[in-house]
Amino acid sequence: MALLLIAWPLVLVWKFPILVAALVVAAGAVYAASYLVADWTLVAAATVAPVVLLAAWRTAHRSSFAPVGAWLLGCVRCGLLYRWRWRHHAIACGLGMRDKDGEVITPRLVRVLSKPGRDELKVRMLPGQTPDLYLTRVVPLAHAFRIASSHPEYIDRVTATCTKSGMVTITFPRADPLRHYVPPFRHPPAERLDLSALPVARLDSTMDAYRLPLLYTHVLVAGATGSGKGSVLWSIVNALAPGIPVGLVRLYGIDPKGGMELALGRSLFHRLAYDTGDDRTGEERAADLVRVMEDLADVSAARAARYAGKLRKFAPSPDEPYIVLVIDELAYLTKYMPFPALKKTFSQAMATVLTQGRAVGVTIVGLLQDPRKETVPERSLFPVKIGLRLDSASESRMILGDAGYERGGHCEAIPTGLPGVGYVLIDGDPTPRRVRFSYLSDDDVRALAWTNPTPPPAPPAAALVAVPDNDDRAAVAA
């Protein structure tokens, strides 16, 4: 015990010399002030007051405190952890260079911001360096700084991004802000529904709502079994729900798993096709699923022909609603279905919707487990790709592309205990966003369907009987 009491301060001095020095200096300053002022209450107040003020500010208004807190904690962590070892580690990890005099120079560590769950190191690059070089050096750098030593899986989330010319931001995760489940988002009134910014998930960088731009696009979701594809699907449906009862949004669904996933929300769908297992042949039942896509191909082509030369941008309305087709297990229809003719028809119809539907308000949201090109040859026609947990780095590259993978989209590194966590990649932005989708339980889905049923179809024209007015009746009687 006595040995421990002696050894522990020595270990502290050995491992954290700057921290110990700072504490000694601070204690000395307090002692000197108390000696000079000779009033302990004043000294205690002066020491405690800033801490109490900061704590009160943080409690009262977290969002305005956040940047100040990130800066303050960043200063502490920069001094204690990063600054004094930066030069040594930067040279060891290949970020140093020799100047014209042969001196070794290193990039300047400008500032550290300690945000929730991560440290952001703002670094001024040396002339001749690019952010891509930093992408290849951040993992050795993270090991050198012993980042997340008790959570080695966090190393997969280390990234480097270019924030402005000449500067690079290296992000070292300290915790996973997405470890908690995300409850479903509340609905705005139908008139405020923004189909280009649907809240479906939380962003790991800020924990703000991630808004998916669904209108004018198509979405492909890939994830291993149990990765939470269902939560992506229902998060999107939940965000669309206010538009369903007012006829602004029309939901279609294809569920080859016998309705296991979608039938729970039956009343949300204008049309839902699933294998009911009735007495017909398997081919006839599969044809029902394919027919939905064929009909939507016709709708897309008809809308495109109608709007050609008249309208530059489609705006959904109850007369011409926004159509979203959700397909669970897309791979069954494009690859595994044992009916080649139906498979071909489905792929052709899907290609029509993917190419023509986007601009005229017809969107496909397809979910699958296997992102290989043989499974969905049309995957490049989906401008939005979402990768949940996958089995290998090569599968991550298949869904997010090489650029998305290099920029941190490591779906294979998502732990099995985090269903609903994934990376969203949108055409035009090479950096995937790490998010966690909201989770709707079976009861949530039932409640959603109960409160947002699709409106009944208008009665067929032939059933409308003209009611004669009084004059007509009088004429008939005469």
Ligand SMILES: Nc1ncnc2c1ncn2[C@@H]1O[C@H](COP(=O)(O)OP(=O)(O)OP(=O)(O)O)[C@@H](O)[C@H]1O
């Ligand atoms: N966003 C989420 N947050 C928390 N838990 C989730 C989330 N998504 C899914 N889960 C949990 O993970 C389980 C599996 O999810 P889900 O059925 O959606 O996976 P899946 O990818 O559709 O799997 P499969 O391909 O086998 O159908 C769910 O039962 C649920 O308990």
